[in-house]
Amino acid sequence: MTMTLMKGNEALALAAIRGGCTHFFGYPITPQNEIPEFLARELPKIGGVFIQAESEIGAVNMLYGAAAVGCRVMTSSSSPGLALMQEGISLLAAAEMPCVIVNVMRGGPGIGGIQPSQADYFQMTRGGGNGDYRVPALAPATVQESVSMMVQAFEMADCYRTPVFIVSDGMLGQMMEPVEFDNIELKEPPEKEWKLTGHGNVRKPKTIKTLMLDPARLEARNFELQEKFQKIAAAECSWEEYLIDDAVLVFTAYGSTARIARNAVDQLREEGFAAGLIRPRTLWPFPDKPFQQLASRCQTVLCVEMSCGQMVDDVRLAVNGKLPVAFYGRCGGMIPSPEELVAKAKNIMKGGRQ
Template identity: 70%
Template sequence: MPKSLMKGNEALAKGAILGGCTHFFGYPITPQNEIPEFLARELPKTGGIFLQAESEIAAINMVYGAAAAGGRPMTSSSSPGIALMQEGISLLAAAELPSVIVNVQRGGPGIGTIQPSQCDYFQMTRGGGNGDYSIIALAPSTAQESAEMMIDAFELAQRYRTPVFIVSDGMLGQMMEPVTMPSKVPQQSVKKDWAAVGHDNRRPPITIKTLALDPCDLEQINLRLQEKFMRIRESESRYETYRISEAELIFCGYGSVGRILKNSVDQLRHEGVRVGLLRVKTLWPFPVEAFNVLPPRCRHILSTEMNCGQMIDDVRLAVNGKIQVTHYGRPGGIIPTPEELADHAKNILAGGCQ
């Protein structure tokens, strides 16, 4: 198939159309604006609906309405905008409404900067809104993966009746790379007998709500949701290993940092330093099983992120005290270089940095 040069944001938008997106609702914010720009032009050509909402709060509630009516809706934003959506995201999870939410992260906290960051890891993996719920969070590292994971996100949303996050960032969203797009993507047929689509007196009316005043009823709802989350944990965690054979130190990263770390690994291996990479592709469910197959020589895991240390909590839980885990991060929108990451790893192995 021919390749096209496109930004990561454009690859996400194209992937959304191929994934069967029927509705987009969103509000402009840098550095994700190419997504609504692309979909405003292209989604109506496929019969879809594009609407610029008056706010991020309005957008996520429009997603709720379209999903409740059986559509395949999505929204996209960046860190502060996603923060505004949290109540609506909790509602989507509670009502079990399939939807896709893209976060092209920027530096924070607060308004922060428009530069790339990974400071929303907690927000993407710890719910963010109220209640006991989890959301599938896919983390691409390339424009190609951005398109592929977006297509996958729509299928996962339908399969599990859940919102799905795509966790990108300003670096990945703005860089241009060759991308190979399939001409057509077959979509699974899902019976939506739960959707509020009208009944013409042929069946009882359907009401979609998240309010349960009886605590016993709400407990049963929560237990049913937890059973679904367990199935997702067992089936949908994903990761990639790179040159981990005989590695004494293993970098652990995701997204843009995951691709940078491959260069660090290649550089160090060329110098004879035994390192490898474990790249996390699903931030939730976190691939705990990946840490059970690390080489026996591994004595250190370096959790590497563009933040002050967030994924390291999940890494430490997965390792369960068997291997030393430390963090290296650049917060505020600074992108680490392969050389500085390689130097830090060498210092650790030499015993000069813990």
């Protein structure tokens, strides 16, 4: 096992290459620039291509073209850049083009700031693009998990013919942690019989398109897509549980906030409070199950986010009224400290206001 110290962003970039990515199209934005910079340096060495696009709109449409001819392709950006890509993401989902899109989230709304944030949960799980579509969203919490999820994202993308989001943030992207790349085993990618190659004068021309002027056909097409989304939802939910069996209060948080919540759980346990943590690893599909299965000892779920409360909606849907769901959030690039979370949890456990 060879451990090396890497920034989350660089680890994502190297993992993309290990995951078979050959093409990258993107536009500079803080705090994700280490990803394009790494790939601009490394992709040409493996015969791949790095193009700095004229905008995120250009980038996402280049992604569409490259995916349509069957290569493993990705882009990365940060919150406002993702907002600019939404039209293209809706198209990628509708045309079922496999690709990976990384969001290293920063504070919003508007131009906002450049410090870590999780205020794009809605953007990542609901989308801002038009129409009924879903995009699988993987949320790593460590640099090592950034690596494994990046590889998983490419495989999911090909398996389900879908764009896949990696939901990172400024903290996870900028921090360095030990990481190793030794255990990456790539599955054989599926045959992409749908890809465009030119008909070679031996078959009828193929078309990749999403325009359907006949409402009945478009509805049928929508139902087909929904069936796929349901299949993904049934198979791909993922989460981590930490000390929840006897927990009276269960934190829930994803990504870098989950690291802080875990610290808070440890501190509370040291002081004799039975706290635990559910960490969703997929944001869509959202893992309802661990919330539905919480033991009767659990009295409150405390959702912590670097936002004003977005994932908490999904937590409430999962809990479905069976338990009170409290919320604690910091935003704009402010990062909660474990002490803040400990104080909030104690306040709740003593019957304080939720």
